[in-house]
Amino acid sequence: MVETRRTVLKFSASFVAAAVAPAGVFAKADYQPLLDDFAGGSETLTSGLLLDIPEKIEDGAFVMVSVSVTGGRAQRITILAPANPMPVVATFSLSTIVIPTLTTRVRLAGNQTVVAAARLDDGRVVYDARTVSVAVGGCGG
């Protein structure tokens, strides 16, 4: 009886792992080419930028997104949604008098890993990636 229960637990644990692990791998594979396009060969760092987006989104048509760059002054900020029909959602260019923090509203087609990236004054690219679930897609069609 105990043995059976353990077997079931073991089985379900591996099942969950199988279902979750590839999703993470695919997420990076989905956004990496877009991030590479933005970086244009520059070094990319996962610290220095904070992407604030709800983890569970009911309506993909209106998603509030905040991007804060803490690693230095930013010249450009981009928001990437790999599962959207047009994955480069928005790109901002900022002059020297702008604090590199902004908030906007985007559409998300479905579950995906959203990325915000910024090019700093020293040429480095900083980014943050957040996996979100979207109940109702907001891109039409």
Added chain:
Amino acid sequence: MTEPTIRISMPATAKAGERILIKTLISHPMETGRRRDGEGKLVPQDILRTFRCSFEGEQVVGWEMSTGVAANPYVEFEVIALRSGRFAFVWEDEDGAVHSREQVIEVTA
């Protein structure tokens, strides 16, 4: 097409070196081209392509948009107020239509 409604929120005055919050909103459907109307026909794509905020003729914030920008495009950002002058806000539709507003700020030492 009716003229869009534009809302700008920013202070009218500031101290030199102060951070000011600017919020902009424009009414626009940002049609993706993939939505169907009541009769099942695709509604043609109709989006704003760019937004530009400039101060005394110099660009402060530029925004390149796609169909992934939500309807009624909204953005808020902070700018360091250095001197008095005029902010201009310009949105350009992909069909070439241009919508703009200006707002003056008085900056004291």
